[in-house]
Amino acid sequence: AQTVTQSQPEMSVQEAETVTLSCTYDTSESDYYLFWYKQPPSRQMILVIRQEAYKQQNATENRFSVNFQKAAKSFSLKISDSQLGDAAMYFCAYLITGNQFYFGTGTSLTVIP
């Protein structure tokens, strides 16, 4: 079975500080893609960052970066210099060939001014 686990239902961070959100996944596939999506109160799903499993280099996107550990099946998201606008639900997801997208249960991030 394909599963995505986010073990932190809630996290908080002080504005301007750094926070790391955890994600582990279970798959027997060798070729897949990993994503972090942000869902603010508006419910709109917004792509934060994407990682191809065949790439060893960790993806970065401005203040957002990932720590991808393929052998450990771990895909954590680091948010640097946290801003109030980063407050949202964050979902880890992965996509295998055949267009099957699997999402975790989410981590609610609070940014404290």
Added chain:
Amino acid sequence: NAGVTQTPKFRILKIGQSMTLQCTQDMNHNYMYWYRQDPGMGLKLIYYSVGAGITDKGEVPNGYNVSRSTTEDFPLRLELAAPSQTSVYFCASSYDGQTYEQYFGPGTRLTVT
């Protein structure tokens, strides 16, 4: 460029009623998806389509039907609504199934009583 639009935004159905959730994208994307998001959970894939005339089941297809007669439209049909179908429904589209991000609509909140 409106992106992905969904109608209606909210709907209350009685048990046994039927309805169609509409989804339209204006980005000429080949791939379209329907997800449901239950409270406190991640998104689960209901159905997807890789192009006009082609649809396939996702993780939770029971109780739903889809069609894809045009590239732009991907309606989701609920034939006999049940309380278990109370959820928020998201439509998404992408240029292809893997390397490009999915663009999400704003969601439809459906309550079945």
